[in-house]
Amino acid sequence: MSLEDLVKDGIKNIPAYIPGDTAESVEKKYGIVPEDILKLASNENQFGPSPKAIEAMAKEVGRVHIYPDPFCIEIRKKIGVMNGFDDSGDNVVIAVGASGILSLLGEVFIKKGDEVIFCEPTFGAYAGAVIRNDGTPVVLPLTEDLKFDLKAMYNAITDKTKMICICNPNNPTGTVVDSEELKEFIHKVPKDIIIVVDEAYIELSSNPDVKSMVSEISDDTNVVVARTFSKLYGLAGVRLGYAMCNKEMHAILQKCTSVFTGSRVALAGAMAALDDEEYIKKTKAAMLEGRKYLTDEFTKMGFYVYPSETNFLYVNTGYNAAEFAEECKKYGLIIRGNFDYSRITVGRMDQNEKMVGIIKKIIESGELKKI
Numbered sequence: 001m002s003l004e005d006l007v008k009d010g011i012k013n014i015p016a017y018i019p020g021d022t023a024e025s026v027e028k029k030y031g032i033v034p035e036d037i038l039k040l041a042s043n044e045n046q047f048g049p050s051p052k053a054i055e056a057m058a059k060e061v062g063r064v065h066i067y068p069d070p071f072c073i074e075i076r077k078k079i080g081v082m083n084g085f086d087d088s089g090d091n092v093v094i095a096v097g098a099s100g101i102l103s104l105l106g107e108v109f110i111k112k113g114d115e116v117i118f119c120e121p122t123f124g125a126y127a128g129a130v131i132r133n134d135g136t137p138v139v140l141p142l143t144e145d146l147k148f149d150l151k152a153m154y155n156a157i158t159d160k161t162k163m164i165c166i167c168n169p170n171n172p173t174g175t176v177v178d179s180e181e182l183k184e185f186i187h188k189v190p191k192d193i194i195i196v197v198d199e200a201y202i203e204l205s206s207n208p209d210v211k212s213m214v215s216e217i218s219d220d221t222n223v224v225v226a227r228t229f230s231k232l233y234g235l236a237g238v239r240l241g242y243a244m245c246n247k248e249m250h251a252i253l254q255k256c257t258s259v260f261t262g263s264r265v266a267l268a269g270a271m272a273a274l275d276d277e278e279y280i281k282k283t284k285a286a287m288l289e290g291r292k293y294l295t296d297e298f299t300k301m302g303f304y305v306y307p308s309e310t311n312f313l314y315v316n317t318g319y320n321a322a323e324f325a326e327e328c329k330k331y332g333l334i335i336r337g338n339f340d341y342s343r344i345t346v347g348r349m350d351q352n353e354k355m356v357g358i359i360k361k362i363i364e365s366g367e368l369k370k371i
């Protein structure tokens with residue numbers, strides 16, 4: 001008997017994670033020096049976190065021999081109050097990234113035979129959490145305008161449905177569903193189905209009509225809203241995310257989350273980042289300016305840019321997305337090419353301008369043929 005035989009079926013079925021290209025891999029392949037490589041592929045916040053967060057994290061480094069608060073209570077209280085809950089912290093669960101929340105939900109709720117409905121293309125962690133726990137992903141296409149198809153998802157509900165995942169705004173398309181339709185959907189779905197609304201990017205939306213589903217969390221719904229410090233707050237490297245939910249759900253998730261989830265450094269950084277509203281306002285405005293600039297430039301190039309409420313754009317360049325991404329690498333630009341269209345992260349303005357220059361060169365060179 002091999003060790004592999006001892007592994008649970010769901011774990012055997014996990015597809016290997018294939019990370020995007022890194023500066024190192026592009027350097028190796030095309031001989032470009034790392035300083036000249038521009039990576040706008042992973043939807044990281046290129047402005048970085050608040051200087052106050054950096055300062056708070058640096059201070060905490062001197063105390064890393066001491067365990068952090070096992071229950072992350074201070075930040076749970078703060079996030080709860082910021083989102084209209086009471087100050088008990090008992091509507092907030094902390095995890096290692098929003099990814100950690102998705103894993104936790106899978107571990108707690110998904111059993112063999114349970115169905116989980118979502119649309120694709122979307123964030124890969126939903127499928128991962130389902131497969132790992134022997135559940136069955138029920139995968140539907142997005143609508144024609146690349147939004148989560150609420151009607152089709154509702155029609156796909158069976159007596160085996162355990163969970164529905166909605167990525168809003170969606171990765172990789174940047175699109176959102178109508179907030180009123182989503183609210184209606186949430187209240188129509190039977191309460192014994194858990195509705196996960198992944199709002200990793202919602203804080204980057206510039207549209208006042210795009211509403212968080214935190215407002216729909218109540219004793220009457222099993223809505224879990226997942227959020228992260230990786231995007232708006234620029235703390236992807238410290239790995240902190242959270243879920244908001246009703247108290248009954250909280251008690252279950254909190255019991256199952258590991259103690260000491262948030263490191264001292266992560267918690268200190270996140271607390272300071274939440275406090276620095278001025279910095280967040282400034283960097284969000286700069287990101288929105290970059291998003292508009294790139295949308296305009298790409299449109300002038302004849303590309304179609306899907307409306308985005310995120311820090312990335314989903315762009316139909318007319319080229320094969322994988323070939324286009326490969327061509328970009330030759331010029332030191334890393335974007336995502338593993339979807340139907342190109343997924344391009346909005347960077348700082350100097351990075352955006354450099355990227356536009358590279359893409360113009362690619363078009364002018366005529367090396368790549370449109371499909």
Ligand SMILES: Cc1ncc(COP(=O)(O)O)c(C=O)c1O
Binds near residue numbers: 097099201227228241
């Ligand atoms: C839609 C979506 N949800 C969740 C995450 C995970 O975020 P975290 O870095 O908090 O694990 C990502 C990361 O890119 C994402 O795109």
